[in-house]
Each structure stands twice: as C-alpha cells, then as structure tokens.
Amino acid sequence: MLSRTMFRCGQMYSRVFAVEVDLLTEPLYFTLSAKPHILHHDYQRFFGEGKLFSLYVDSDNRIQKAQTHAEIKTKLSKLERDCVVLETCSYIPDVKNSVVKGFCIRDKSTPGISEEILKTFRQNESVCVFSYKLDGQYCWQELWSHVNQTEKAERQYITPASTPLYHPSTLGIRSSDVFYSKEEAYMVLQECSDILPESKAVLQLVDEQGESSGSDGFPVIVIEGLDATGKTTLTEALRESLNATLLKSPPQCLAPFRQCFDSEPPVIRRAFYALGNYITAAQMGKESLKAPVIVDRYWHSTAAYAIATAVSGRVENLPRPDSELYQWPEDLLRPNLVLMLNVNPEERMRRLKDRGQDKTIEENELEVNQLFRLKVEEAYKRIQNPSCISVDASPSPQEVLQQVLRLIRNKCQL
Numbered sequence: 001m002l003s004r005t006m007f008r009c010g011q012m013y014s015r016v017f018a019v020e021v022d023l024l025t026e027p028l029y030f031t032l033s034a035k036p037h038i039l040h041h042d043y044q045r046f047f048g049e050g051k052l053f054s055l056y057v058d059s060d061n062r063i064q065k066a067q068t069h070a071e072i073k074t075k076l077s078k079l080e081r082d083c084v085v086l087e088t089c090s091y092i093p094d095v096k097n098s099v100v101k102g103f104c105i106r107d108k109s110t111p112g113i114s115e116e117i118l119k120t121f122r123q124n125e126s127v128c129v130f131s132y133k134l135d136g137q138y139c140w141q142e143l144w145s146h147v148n149q150t151e152k153a154e155r156q157y158i159t160p161a162s163t164p165l166y167h168p169s170t171l172g173i174r175s176s177d178v179f180y181s182k183e184e185a186y187m188v189l190q191e192c193s194d195i196l197p198e199s200k201a202v203l204q205l206v207d208e209q210g211e212s213s214g215s216d217g218f219p220v221i222v223i224e225g226l227d228a229t230g231k232t233t234l235t236e237a238l239r240e241s242l243n244a245t246l247l248k249s250p251p252q253c254l255a256p257f258r259q260c261f262d263s264e265p266p267v268i269r270r271a272f273y274a275l276g277n278y279i280t281a282a283q284m285g286k287e288s289l290k291a292p293v294i295v296d297r298y299w300h301s302t303a304a305y306a307i308a309t310a311v312s313g314r315v316e317n318l319p320r321p322d323s324e325l326y327q328w329p330e331d332l333l334r335p336n337l338v339l340m341l342n343v344n345p346e347e348r349m350r351r352l353k354d355r356g357q358d359k360t361i362e363e364n365e366l367e368v369n370q371l372f373r374l375k376v377e378e379a380y381k382r383i384q385n386p387s388c389i390s391v392d393a394s395p396s397p398q399e400v401l402q403q404v405l406r407l408i409r410n411k412c413q414l
C-alpha cells in the first residue's frame, strides 16, 4: 500500500504538494502539518468547494507505476463532464526521484460518481487516495477509504507553501523522460519485455547494430524542426546535391514498432526513441566513411519533445537554460552540424493542411496546444554540445536549400 512507501516514516510532513489549478499560472503549493493553520481566502476556496479528492500513484516498479498512472488518466478523462480533474504531484525538496504524480478530483456530480471510480483505483496497491475537509478557516487532508470514508482519523492540515525555484515537473525528467546513456534506455525496455513483447524485438535490433564508432570521415549533418517545417523536402534535396546518404531517427527498422510504442506511457515511449538514436548513430558511423550523411531528426527531437511533454504549463517552467538536462549523452555520436528549420505557426499550419496526412498524437497536440509548441521550440534551442543553428525555412524549397548548402560549406569541410 502506497501509504506505507511514499508516505513512510513521517515523510508526509517533509513533502510539498503542487496542484496545477490553471496551466497559465503557478501551481497551488502546500505542505502538511499536524497543527491547524489558518488559510487565506484562495486556499479556503480551493479546498472548501464541493467534494475534493486527490490520488497519487507510486511503486518501486517504474513500469507498473507509469502504466497505472496512464490508465487512471484515461479513466479520469472520461469523467470530465461531472468532475474537474487537475494534475498534481508531491515531492521532497532537493531529494532526487522523490516526485510522485497524481490527480486532484473535484466531484460536481450527485451522487458522487468519483467515489465509485476511486473505490476501484484504491484496490490497486500503488494508489493512495486522500479527501479534503474544511472547518472554518482550517482545512485538512486525510486518507480516504470507501469502507469507513476515512481510513485513519489523523488530520494533516493544509499549510500554504512558497513557490519553489524549479517547477516540480522538471524534477523527474532524468531517467523517466530523457535518458543520458544507451544503458539507461536499454534497461527500461528490458524491464517491460514481459508485458510488451515488442521491446524484445527492439532490443535485438539495438544489439545487432552494435556500437557506433566515431569516424573522421565525411560530415554528418542533422536537420531538425517541428513537423511540416520542410525536413523531408530539404533532406531529399541535400541528398541529391551532396551525393549524400540519408538516414533518419527513429530508423527505418523501427518503423513497424512505432505505433505500438507511441501508445505506451512516457517512460517506455521515450526509451524507444532514445534507442532509435543509437541505431541511427551506428548507421551514421558506418555510412560517413563512404559519403556525407544527412539525418532527419536525432537527439534534439528526442530530448526536446520529451522535455516539453514532461513539463506542464508555461515555457517559463522549462528547466533553466544552463540545466544539465540539455546536455548531449556522452555515449551518443555527435554530428558535425545540427540545423533547425523554423517557419511561423501560420505557414506551418498551411503546410500541414496541404500535406493532408495523418498526424502523430503529439503533432495533433502541437496544433491544439500552442504552449506545447513553444516549449518544444525553446527546448530545441537550449540543447547543448552540439547546439542547433536556426534556419529560416519560410522561403521557397530552392532558396532554403541554397541557404543550407552555404551553411554546410561554411561549417563543414565539403
């Protein structure tokens, strides 16, 4: 039971809780205390309005934890008409990997629909459910059980907390969303190989490719950018002009597995994309001995999409520009040049529509979620060693090609 792990040894009182009440503002931060604390108006309003619950998912098994979290998220999204569901998390300041994610549920239905569904969640050992009560100016949280409504009489009083230096959604990124070595990503797919047989096949392909050897051969040039910024058009043209080999990440051999991993929770999906880079890197090493190599997406996409998805809310919530999260993995082959294609959002939408293809879930999200697009673009720009050079991709394909050829000739020995 979660209350015995996440909240053991009085840990509850060292924890900070953050509820994403509105994605455009700061979360509501609070701690817990054994003593009552007078709350000001906005806290009273938040905790005192109707029935309020929170639930947290934790487990020593990170795959199980991610899957339970994803399943609950899907189920809760179906309740949205009767309930307001907010993302929440809890962490111990300055303690790595102490983040536990969850949801806050305000039930507006009569009789309470959420209680029925919370009963089922609670049967899962990794889920812990709390309810909130307001008494005058005080509010407390207590463990919730459908049997006797509250499992323990212990009241944990809500105490407002100040805004931390780093947004809490940045705390769990390392090794859950972004992997900084092949081994870290490899381990995730090993851990889920029993429940997801496709991961065995992917690991086999990684093993077959072997290690990438850095070569002093021809230059390797990566083209990055959001969907429909013109990467395919440009990379094809560069292949012709430079007599180059064209590669992409994820590599072609992973294409049959893409759909499967795209529907898995972030930790699994991100490990899959990370491993794709290592396969592409091995191909880059071999091919650059024979000819220049052009690569359609690589590490910048892997890290930028992962960070932008993991970080909720505004661009300001991203890890700081000097964060180690933007560093290149030591064991991943570095290209000689990374170019990022930029077009304004309206032109990109026009190109997406003209193309009229199916879009990945993430690209759909980019359209409806302007904040997400801004975060991906900003994360691209912050990635270091090598960083990317911005290219204005709004002129005609021919002009973009000429501009890029000039850059390549300037920066690489060609």
Ligand SMILES: Nc1ncnc2c1ncn2[C@@H]1O[C@H](COP(=O)(O)OP(=O)(O)O)[C@@H](O)[C@H]1O
Residues within 6 Å of the ligand: 225, 226, 227, 228, 229, 230, 231, 232, 233, 234, 351, 352, 354, 355, 393, 394, 395, 396, 397, 398, 400
């Ligand atoms: N420079 C350009 N000007 C106008 N349209 C372009 C340009 N480059 C690409 N396109 C068109 O925009 C769409 C998306 O381009 P594509 O190369 O497939 O992007 P990506 O590979 O980045 O998703 C395609 O229909 C393509 O023909």
Ligand SMILES: Cc1cn([C@H]2C[C@H](O)[C@@H](COP(=O)(O)OP(=O)(O)O)O2)c(=O)[nH]c1=O
Residues within 6 Å of the ligand: 227, 228, 249, 250, 273, 274, 297, 298, 301, 302, 303, 305, 306, 360, 362, 363
């Ligand atoms: C390479 C890569 C792509 N992605 C996502 C970003 C985009 O939503 C999507 C685009 O993949 P891509 O293969 O470029 O799509 P298409 O060829 O159909 O235009 O994949 C990641 O999340 N991580 C990665 O490492």
